[in-house]
Each structure stands twice: as C-alpha cells, then as structure tokens.
Amino acid sequence: MVFSSIAFLGLFLPITLAAYFLTPRPWRNFTLALASIVFYAWGEPRFLILMIVSIGVNFRLAISIDRAKNRLRMVGWGVAINLFILGVFKYAAFIVGNLNAILSPFGVAPLVLRPLPLPIGISFYTFHAISYLVDIYRRNARPNRSIVDYCLYITLFPQLVAGPIIRYKDIQSQLRARVARLDDVSAGALRFTMGLAKKVLIANQLAIVADAGFSVPTGELSASVAWFSLLCYTLQIYFDFSGYSDMAIGLARMFGFRFPENFNYPYAAESMQDFWRRWHISLSTWFRDYVYIPLGGNKDGARRTLRNLWIVFLLTGFWHGATWNFLLWGAAHGTFLTLEKIVPSNVVSRSGVWRWARHGYVVLAFMLTWVLFRSDTTAHALNYFGALVGMPTATEPSVTVSMLFSTHLGWLIPTAVVLAAGFYPWALERFAPVRNWLLARNVDGFVAAAFVAPALIFAAMSIALGQYNPFIYFRF
Incomplete structure (x- = not known):
C-alpha cells in the first residue's frame, strides 16, 4: 500500500485515525502498531513473519546488551545478525554472481543461487534496529521493556517502508507519552x-x-x-x-x-x-x-x-x-x-x-x-x-x-x-x-x-x- 493510492487515502488512513482516537489512551500504541502491521501485510504478507521475528530478536538482544558484562560482544552479535539477514535478501545474488565471474575462468563450477525477492522496507527497518542496539550499548537510550512500544517504533507505518530513518533515542519519550491535538x-x-x-x-x-x-x-x-x-x-x-x-x-x-x-x-x-x-x-x-x-x-x-x-x-x-x-x-x-x-x-x-x-x-x-x-x-x-x-x-x-x-x-x-x-x-x-x-x-x-x-x-x-x-x- 502506498500513500498516494485510493486504498490508503479512502480506507486505511480514515479507519486508522478513527480507531486511534477512539481507543483509550493506554492502548493507543497497540492500536497504531496493529494498524502498521496491517499496512505492511497489505503489500508484503509473505515477509511479515520475517519482520516480526526481527522485532522479537532485537527486542531481546537490547535487554541482553544492557545486562551483559561483555556488552561489546553482544552488540557485535546483534549487528551481525541484522546485517546477515539484510545480506541474504539484498546482496547474496550480487556476491554469488561476482564470485562466479571471477572463478569461472579457472574452471570452477558456478554456484547456483535462486534469486530472493527483496522484502519492502528491509533496508530501513534493519537500520532502525541496528541504531537501537548501538544506542543501548552506548547508554544513549534504555532498552524498551514493552514489546508493543518497540514494535511500534519499528513498524510505525509512516516511516516503515521508505524512511526517514528515525533514531529510537529521538522518539523514545514520544513512544511513552505524546499528545495529538487538533492542531x-x-x-x-x-x-x-x-x-x-x-x-x-x-x-x-x-x-x-x-x-x-x-x-x-x-x-x-x-x-x-x-x-x-x-x-x-x-x-x-x-x-x-x-x-x-x-x-x-x-x-x-x-x-x-x-x-x-x-x-x-x-x-x-x-x-x-x-x-x-x-x-x-x-x-x-x-x-x-x-x-x-x-x-x-x-x-x-x-x-x-x-x-x-x-x-x-x-x-x-x-x-x-x-x-x-x-x-x-x-x-x-x-x-x-x-x-x-x-x-x-x-x-x-x-x-x-x-x-x-x-x-x-x-x-x-x-x-x-x-x-x-x-x-x-x-x-x-x-x-x-x-x-x-x-x-x-x-x-x-x-x-x-x-x-x-x-x-x-x-x-x-x-x-x-x-x-x-x-x-x-x-x-x-x-x-x-x-x-x-x-x-x-x-x-x-x-x-x-x-x-x-x-x-x-x-x-x-x-x-x-x-x-x-x-x-x-x-x-x-
């Protein structure tokens, strides 16, 4: 679903706004996170599980980094996991294709890799997750103990599929409490x-x-x-x-x-x-x-x-x-x-x-x-x-x-x-x-x-x- 479509302007946005403001304040993050997941699933239902798994893994990693004695090793593993997932979907075919071009003159049989479709927004939500883990490691932010709030940070539909890249430390207070007035x-x-x-x-x-x-x-x-x-x-x-x-x-x-x-x-x-x-x-x-x-x-x-x-x-x-x-x-x-x-x-x-x-x-x-x-x-x-x-x-x-x-x-x-x-x-x-x-x-x-x-x-x-x-x- 894109912002400049009838489905978004005539259906998704009005329903989401109405649901959000009719929801009691303590539950609004849940409503908005659920709407954001629907927004993503509308266009990429097959990769919804991948994004949810990424959210769960990074949520637990941030808490582990905050508690760990060797925090540098933990954040290193966290960044590596996120880059690995991004690399598999976005860069694996490019790397294999260039390896084949280099090795084929030497008689090496080409590697065969079925091209993987690129999940929408993976570059953006991966960078969100990495910045979150690094900021926890640097003590620039505290890990969020609410899976709903963290899920909303990653999936918030305005920035989910094409940015901008929002740092967690910049909106952590807004995730906890914010006021949306008529203005x-x-x-x-x-x-x-x-x-x-x-x-x-x-x-x-x-x-x-x-x-x-x-x-x-x-x-x-x-x-x-x-x-x-x-x-x-x-x-x-x-x-x-x-x-x-x-x-x-x-x-x-x-x-x-x-x-x-x-x-x-x-x-x-x-x-x-x-x-x-x-x-x-x-x-x-x-x-x-x-x-x-x-x-x-x-x-x-x-x-x-x-x-x-x-x-x-x-x-x-x-x-x-x-x-x-x-x-x-x-x-x-x-x-x-x-x-x-x-x-x-x-x-x-x-x-x-x-x-x-x-x-x-x-x-x-x-x-x-x-x-x-x-x-x-x-x-x-x-x-x-x-x-x-x-x-x-x-x-x-x-x-x-x-x-x-x-x-x-x-x-x-x-x-x-x-x-x-x-x-x-x-x-x-x-x-x-x-x-x-x-x-x-x-x-x-x-x-x-x-x-x-x-x-x-x-x-x-x-x-x-x-x-x-x-x-x-x-x-x-």
Missing part, C-alpha cells in the same frame, strides 16, 4: 497534502519523460533528449523522495509524533558536502554517527579522514542497491568530496560570480551522478554518458525533445526548479510581516488551507484517473 492533526494533514502534491502533481509527471529518455536504445538517443530526460529525472527523484518524507512527517504528526526534517533544499547547495547535509539527512547522519565517527571521523589526519569518507560513501551506494552502478554512484560522490577536502576553501573566491560558479558545479555534479543511480546497468550508464556529450551521434533518433515536450511541462519544469531551489523558505522570510499578521488573528490556517486545497483536489483527481507511479525509494 497537530491539521498541521500534519497540511504537510501530508504538500507531499502528496509533490509526488502526484510533479514527480509522477516528470517520471514520464525521464522513463522515456532512459529507455531509448543505444545509438538512438540524442544529446538533447539525454539532457532533457536527465533534468526531468533530477527533479523527479527530489520531489518523489522529499514528497514521501513530507507525507511521512505529516502522518506521524497526526498521531502526535514529531519527526526531524529529512530534506533541506539540497539543490540549493554550494558544495557536495553541503548537498549531503541537506539530502536524505536521516541516512547521511546515520552513516556519520554509526560508521564514520566510530572509524575515527576526521580526528586521525587527512589520510584516514579520506579513508573513512570513502568507506562511508561506498557503503552508502551499496545500501541503495546490490549493483555496481550504486557502488560507482557512491564512489563518484566520494571523489567529489575528496576533491573538496583537498582543495583549500580559501583558494576559491567568495565573490558573487564564484558563488554562482560553485553552485553550477554542484548542480552538474549531482545531475551526472544521477545517471549512475537511474541506469539499469553500468553499460547503460556509460552509453548515457556518451549520449550526453554527443557520442555516438544519433543519426536517426527514435525520440526527440519535441515528442516529449508539452505545454504542461512548459510551466511544470520551471515551477519545479524554483521550488527545488528554495522558493518557499525565501517567500516565508520575505513575507514574514504578513505571516505574523495572520498568526496574530488566528487565520493563518485558513490561508494555508486555501493554498493547499487546490493541490489536494488535483492530486485526488490524478489518483482517481489511475496515474500510478510507485515511490523510487520503495526498491531500497
């Missing part, structure tokens, strides 16, 4: 609607062009179509995933949870380091706190700092998928960050011209790396890079920009660019006096609803027409 429900509904509009009205429309461009056969893709499709994909992935994050944050707010922000206008970044402070914040900070800093961070000299950085970004790429494309995507980001650390910051002028130049470099850098992220294979990515520079020349392109372009895209793309660049916070700052005037008269909610209502109506119409496109991050 929370209305604010959450507005935030959810904004995310729904991002997904349905922007990302899904841009996906049509992006999918068309990345599907053109080798030799038939012109440079103009390649760049146009890449622009659309660059905007699509931002509005798709930030839209999902907005919906998750809004849904959680309806039930009294306060999730941290996951995106902060990354396309407005002035360096790749700044980009990663703004893009998928919950994932980048997870790797910072549980991989980069334990490896030594930037405390042991430049060489080890770069080593730690490369480990983190190779793992970040591999976390997204078990293909060489994702590893190369992580390596590309590692390369840009390495260059930024090597080149002293005072070498680059701080003038306005240079600031725009730096921003242009960042935009070009992340756009090019999205080719690796979107392409099906490494060969596909290389061919696409070739098309971007006009090699080889497509003498008879099967798709042209005029075939992909429409009047609708003529206003949608500029709007998406402006919104992705941070127009909304800029407008809030410039019109702060007006906003304060509305707040003083308690009419700001009505004004916000007046802007959001049309987006909700058009999004609902699009969903009703069956224009469905799953969230990109569902496959991770």
Whole structure:
C-alpha cells in the first residue's frame, strides 16, 4: 500500500485515525502498531513473519546488551545478525554472481543461487534496529521493556517502508507519552497534502519523460533528449523522495509524533558536502554517527579522514542497491568530496560570480551522478554518458525533445526548479510581516488551507484517473 493510492487515502488512513482516537489512551500504541502491521501485510504478507521475528530478536538482544558484562560482544552479535539477514535478501545474488565471474575462468563450477525477492522496507527497518542496539550499548537510550512500544517504533507505518530513518533515542519519550491535538492533526494533514502534491502533481509527471529518455536504445538517443530526460529525472527523484518524507512527517504528526526534517533544499547547495547535509539527512547522519565517527571521523589526519569518507560513501551506494552502478554512484560522490577536502576553501573566491560558479558545479555534479543511480546497468550508464556529450551521434533518433515536450511541462519544469531551489523558505522570510499578521488573528490556517486545497483536489483527481507511479525509494 502506498500513500498516494485510493486504498490508503479512502480506507486505511480514515479507519486508522478513527480507531486511534477512539481507543483509550493506554492502548493507543497497540492500536497504531496493529494498524502498521496491517499496512505492511497489505503489500508484503509473505515477509511479515520475517519482520516480526526481527522485532522479537532485537527486542531481546537490547535487554541482553544492557545486562551483559561483555556488552561489546553482544552488540557485535546483534549487528551481525541484522546485517546477515539484510545480506541474504539484498546482496547474496550480487556476491554469488561476482564470485562466479571471477572463478569461472579457472574452471570452477558456478554456484547456483535462486534469486530472493527483496522484502519492502528491509533496508530501513534493519537500520532502525541496528541504531537501537548501538544506542543501548552506548547508554544513549534504555532498552524498551514493552514489546508493543518497540514494535511500534519499528513498524510505525509512516516511516516503515521508505524512511526517514528515525533514531529510537529521538522518539523514545514520544513512544511513552505524546499528545495529538487538533492542531497537530491539521498541521500534519497540511504537510501530508504538500507531499502528496509533490509526488502526484510533479514527480509522477516528470517520471514520464525521464522513463522515456532512459529507455531509448543505444545509438538512438540524442544529446538533447539525454539532457532533457536527465533534468526531468533530477527533479523527479527530489520531489518523489522529499514528497514521501513530507507525507511521512505529516502522518506521524497526526498521531502526535514529531519527526526531524529529512530534506533541506539540497539543490540549493554550494558544495557536495553541503548537498549531503541537506539530502536524505536521516541516512547521511546515520552513516556519520554509526560508521564514520566510530572509524575515527576526521580526528586521525587527512589520510584516514579520506579513508573513512570513502568507506562511508561506498557503503552508502551499496545500501541503495546490490549493483555496481550504486557502488560507482557512491564512489563518484566520494571523489567529489575528496576533491573538496583537498582543495583549500580559501583558494576559491567568495565573490558573487564564484558563488554562482560553485553552485553550477554542484548542480552538474549531482545531475551526472544521477545517471549512475537511474541506469539499469553500468553499460547503460556509460552509453548515457556518451549520449550526453554527443557520442555516438544519433543519426536517426527514435525520440526527440519535441515528442516529449508539452505545454504542461512548459510551466511544470520551471515551477519545479524554483521550488527545488528554495522558493518557499525565501517567500516565508520575505513575507514574514504578513505571516505574523495572520498568526496574530488566528487565520493563518485558513490561508494555508486555501493554498493547499487546490493541490489536494488535483492530486485526488490524478489518483482517481489511475496515474500510478510507485515511490523510487520503495526498491531500497
């Protein structure tokens, strides 16, 4: 079940909200956990047992870690168990395939492994479980003695299948006690609607062009179509995933949870380091706190700092998928960050011209790396890079920009660019006096609803027409 579906909007969400607020307060966590399990089972019933077993094992492990004399060994076993389960389902086929490629020239019979389907959300709930165990080991949190509360932390449906990655220590007090007032429900509904509009009205429309461009056969893709499709994909992935994050944050707010922000206008970044402070914040900070800093961070000299950085970004790429494309995507980001650390910051002028130049470099850098992220294979990515520079020349392109372009895209793309660049916070700052005037008269909610209502109506119409496109991050 996805948030942008009739089943979720017309059935699951209204019933869950009604059941939650009709349930006596001491039992609300149970109601919400049960609803979250139903939410997961709706789309992945065959892997429900796997998730429940993972919850039970990690619940007991956390208590054992808290009591153990050799806590380091216990947390090591806990992390290893979680990574093993993730590895079996997500990485086993990749590892076996590459071993066969290496050993076959030596006459070694190939290993045969039946491909396993990837359970939805396993990368996210595994990282939730690992951070929980490590925080118990570090004494940053106490183990939860209520299996219901811990189950809710793992299964809470707004973040279950595609994040953001929420640390237990950040919401442990909210699991014990929280209040969802009418203001929370209305604010959450507005935030959810904004995310729904991002997904349905922007990302899904841009996906049509992006999918068309990345599907053109080798030799038939012109440079103009390649760049146009890449622009659309660059905007699509931002509005798709930030839209999902907005919906998750809004849904959680309806039930009294306060999730941290996951995106902060990354396309407005002035360096790749700044980009990663703004893009998928919950994932980048997870790797910072549980991989980069334990490896030594930037405390042991430049060489080890770069080593730690490369480990983190190779793992970040591999976390997204078990293909060489994702590893190369992580390596590309590692390369840009390495260059930024090597080149002293005072070498680059701080003038306005240079600031725009730096921003242009960042935009070009992340756009090019999205080719690796979107392409099906490494060969596909290389061919696409070739098309971007006009090699080889497509003498008879099967798709042209005029075939992909429409009047609708003529206003949608500029709007998406402006919104992705941070127009909304800029407008809030410039019109702060007006906003304060509305707040003083308690009419700001009505004004916000007046802007959001049309987006909700058009999004609902699009969903009703069956224009469905799953969230990109569902496959991770």
